[in-house]
Amino acid sequence: MKRYSVFAIAREAMRQHAGWPRAWASPTPKAKYDVVIVGAGGHGLATAYYLGKNFGITNVAVIEKGWLGGGNTGRNTTIIRSNYLQDPSAAIYEKSRSLYETMSQDLNYNVMFSPRGVIMLAQTHHEVRGYQRTAHANALQGVKTEFISPARVKQLVPIMNIDGPRYPVLGGLWQARGGTARHDAVAWGYARACSDMGMDIIQQCEVTNVLTDGGKVTGVETSKGKILCDKLGGVVAGHSSALAEMAGFQLPMESVALQALVSEPIKPCMDVVVMANTVHGYMSQSDKGEMVIGGGTDGYNNYTQRGSFHHIEETVRALIETFPMISRLKMLRQWGGIVDVTGDRSPILTKTPVEGMFMNCGWGTGGFKAIPGSGWAMAELMANGHSPLTEEFSMNRFRAGKFIDESVAAGVAH
Amino acid sequence: MLTLECPYCSIQADETELHAGGEAHLKRETVGSLDNDFEDYLFMRENPKGVHFERWRHVAGCGKWFHAARCTMTLEVFGTYSAQTLAPPKDLREKISTKRPGWTWRAFS
């Protein structure tokens, strides 16, 4: 791999940038791999990367129906945080956040992780108590957060109206090392690193069937032919139920549309990420200057990557309430993605009824932040058959009633 | 922004008048059910790419629950019908069959 650096840029600048190699190869699939990962989004690529890096498993193919990073990895609002309430969530999200800290260096690809801080606003007494509880939990989980006063919120976000007539800001849960990253770059950086380890990233290749023999996975049927494997990882947000059906089992999951929007770019005016859960809206400012805004999901099953406009209205309305200045900005673009939502709104990282097949799904509206941690944990689960980070996220938890419910702290799982 | 015809009001109701209620025709499992069956009832969902039967409530209208048959890939609505039934009406199933030959959904086809 040709290393990226300022020196490499300078060298290439002198020869018309003719010497840059492909960031990743586009190979034709081999007949058989040790591991096949279905889905070349952030989670799938990260899983492959850590299989190689942590376990030396590099005979790996990552199969992608469309283009790598083309699903929810490239459609989210890029928020990274780990201030979750429940221990299993805090563990995997904090692992993830910590991996983001060094991701640019690990991958030699600038993913622009920007630990600018994340505030979750408390706008009801119920939320105040909920976030105070989270702050206590986080302290014991090794996640650095604090509950801050309205004055401190205002200091961090001068454009905010903390005295809003309807929902004055009563405080906030502040995670100083939360932030954002460039979403596409995360997928591209992992793809480049995987390719460099000799893994095959096969785009435009749709899985049409999961092959099993005596209850054990043997490979997949694809639009580019049969590809055999010893282990199969399904990491296909928005299509998990369909992949599970091919393998003959069902998931506790529904797929719904989630929407986001950006404003036109303006000069920097907000340095942190703000989430306002009472009114259902969250906002940050990208490095380009766009205000990146997200909101709630539709209530009905949908695979169209289009959502209903009234959610956009509700979100914008809520944010105007909290940030009156955005009223005179303009919406540049809105878009939708399909998210898999589970029975307890927490993800599933699990062995499946098919031996050798694993699923990583159900991240709902919060998957981007989890990419490196999820990949790390999924790789461990696939390599060793066990990972402390995935233990509680098994698909069997629903049977026993052992849920991981993050909504309890007045929070939402973005 | 969907519109669905409320079978009670016989009007095209805007999505904002409606509340989506998830999968239809679930059979309630309760005391005496096996763990598996109870789990399926509460959590396992069809989530198909295609024909789906689902529950809606005309919440800002007559307040009635009703069922809809809808395609999750195109959002085409094949029809709506009373929630007080155990299976989609036959004529609706036939209509879907002409539009989506070979469809199946749980026990229905």
Add this chain to the structure above:
Amino acid sequence: MSTRLATAGRLLDRASTMEFTFNGKRMQGHEGDTLASALLANDQMLVGRSFKYHRPRGLVASGAEEPNGLVNMGAGAFFEPNQRITTTELFEGLAAESQNHWPSLEFDVGAVNAKLSRFMPAGFYYKMFIHPRPLWKHVYEPFIRKAAGLGRAPTEMDGSSYEHFYAHVDVLITGGGIAGLAAALAAGRAGADVLLVEQTAHWGGRAPVDGAQIDGLDGDTWVKETVQALESMDNVTLRNRTMGTGVYDHGYALAYERLTDHAPDQDGPRHRLWRIRARQIVTATGSIERPLSFAGNDIPGVMLAGAVRDYAVNFGVSLGDRTVVVTNNDDAYRTAITLKDAGLDVPVILDARPTADGSLVQQAREMGIRVALGKGIAHVNGAKRVTGVSICLQAGEGSEIEEIACDAVAMSGGWSPVVHLWSHCGGKLIWDDAQSHFRPDASRPPLGADGLGFVVPAGAANGAMSTAEVLVDAFQAGAAAAKAAGATGKTGRGPTGDTPKEEPMAPVWLMPQGASYKLRSKMWLDYQNDVKVSDVQLAAREGYESVEHTKRYTTLGMATDQGKLSNINGLATLAGALNAPIPAVGTTTFRPPYTPISMGAIGGEARGELFQPLHKTPMHDWHDANGADWEPVGHWRRAYAFVRGAETVEQAVQREVTNTRENLGLLDASTLGKLIVRGPDAGKFLDMLYTNMMSTLKPGRCRYGLMCTENGFLSDDGVVARIDDDTFLCHTTTGGADRIYAHMEEWLQTEWWDWQVYVTNVTEQFAQVAVVGPNARKVLEKLGGMDVSAEALSFMDWADGTIGGFDCRVYRISFSGELSFEIAVPASQGRAFWDALLEAGAEFGVMPYGTECLHIMRAEKGFIMIGDETDGTVIPQDLGLHWAISKKKDDFLGKRAQERDHMTDPTRWQLVGLETTDGSVIPDGAYAVGEGVNENGQRNTQGRVTSTYHSPTLGRGIAMGLVLHGPDRMGEVIEFPKVDGTSVKAKIVNPVFFDPEGEKQNV
């Protein structure tokens, strides 16, 4: 120089002069000008700086596709960044300033980026700024953020207002050019309800500029007559300054009407968002001209040929004195002819095609304009302004043949249909080889609720490129849409147009076709984001082969124009680099809105006090006037406490508790949900909904009940009163009324629909006051009326009667541990009853109390509170509420769920009381720690606080919490770390801290 011509300007009122400023400089324009045309008339070529390299930027276009002309406008509460000057109508006093430069537009330090551009190719930031790690956050990123962005951020609350409109129509037609007008004629005549929207202030679009002849009339006359004809139809509504912005599922569409942007002094809303439900939508959105890719195509003075023509014809503005036209099609010859007609110099038309002999070409030649075939521009000369062009062979590598001095370049790479609205909801495109553009594939339209297409493209938006074709296509489209929408009238004959015969255009994606890297690195695709041909080629070479990868890696098409100018050229460049046909590369996804729309319009009227509906109890105003510290609970506001004089909220709460325990307190309990459940099966139904047995409750009696979800978790609680054999009144929590009502309806309608039960939500029909404290009975007896003695109305009884002349229902229930009567009166009597209680209670020390006092008193009594002790993961068994879970019932909601392994796990945390060893208050949300850490390195915990208060009654901190094996560990001391690193120790005790025998409430 650019200047105002002595004549022409079909949209101008030359008699009316308007003053405006640009970067503080005073200028003049006319009514009818856009800010863009007025600036050009004042020779203001430079309008901004590009995003990345801070290159000087002039206008490229004349309409919504303009990428460069964006300004800060207005001031204070009316300041707005990124106003597109080509779509900004001039008004008196307009104040604009250019963006993204420092210190000035003319001299911008950021332009050093342009000098360094060779070090900043596509995606350079992914490859550098990697080490050392902290520098990204603290040095590189702040620098990049400051350099990026465009307009300034507004700082004040928006001074304008906005509104929403609803429209239900048969046919929505977007675009009021001749296509839209023809479609509206057809649909209108057919009898359909038609809404026709046009984004500009003028009808007719480009046709009059291009000298179209329709039905024997000149364009302007035909447009005028047609608009009049449409206005006379009752079933047709026309709105100008209204842009169709987005098409959504099932025929939903948005239009954005700019009501006062052009006249800011006018009263009324600034913008109006139309929420339209249309049976059919006709997209008559026209087409947009493409730039050509030649070196220096971004230098101010290089403009789309059609735009040059627009400025001349519509506004009487010339871009320059000597304009070189460069083209691959016949249409651009119209610009040369127009300019020549206006007396301006056109030194040469460079036509990249080897041959061209259409009628327009002949006309240009006849006018004496030099036409150079097979030629193109090697590079444009100039920096902040065009000074000339170097000519080369299109087929060559860019060797200069000749240099021509000029101060403007009009370019045309052909026209692309505006397919955005067609595509928003899934309409597919096909590649038209002859025109080298994507156009709607009529066989794959967006599908509506009925599975049929609901969008019909019309005119240029459908690839019909001549006036004659446009009219035929659009009239048919209008007729087809009306028919599909159910209109049955006759449409009659459509308008016909005459068009000069044009010869085919030739695709030219690179000029010259063998351009060197040096030239390619100066060919702009995306003017605002600074994406060049070389960038797209680099992306392709590095493996970013998908069109979405290329877009995201280079930022092509991600600027505020969303690629309206750059996309097709970018796709073609990518296709060239990949050696693939353009249709195989495909397009990026078209997403709403068509052009940016204000957040204010999206929000609509609902802001400030109107943001969300506010539920008020009948006593709300009294609370507001008497020190209420409000707390939002759902859509209700409840008084947290009533603050008196100089006391703090905390002091008020403590006072209220003490007074209620010692004298008399009043609580406005009107917000509690009140549901009437009635019918022969009501008891059976409630037995399913509550964990305890309700069917055995006797009329006249009350019973506290718990409700669980089917998943087993405690979801609500409240007192149920049996009114008669068939009727129950169920109280819910304040937040629970609507939710529990919906929950009951859902089960009744979808599971037990054969049970004879009706449910009615009467929450807001009644005001309810809790009269609480040792003096509670005294005040009621003073008011007089029904017998409220312990004998007549014992604990957990209810009775109807009158008190002080008010019809009321009295529940003898207590959530405080005090003697307590909850009294419901009709909502209309609520305030009067409250006032009467206050007056009569004066001698008994009456004080109203708020929700926090309520919480403390119930915690002192060990009563659970939904939302505190419960959080959606707690089952009644966790809270020691076994007594409220019937063992006799076969079934109730949640029963099966509570039998699952994890629900019966003896290690589930159980409710206990907690008493701090030092009397302090345990912080809200604190956890009790156990030994060691778990497998993920997290500190093990053994419990948590659920409610924690300073009890004024006991003078110490008290708390309730869930603790591992808690009830078996009475007296044990456990530790709660605080976030500051210290910790507080607490003894596990019985959760009932006060009056455990219930002596105070049973008097």
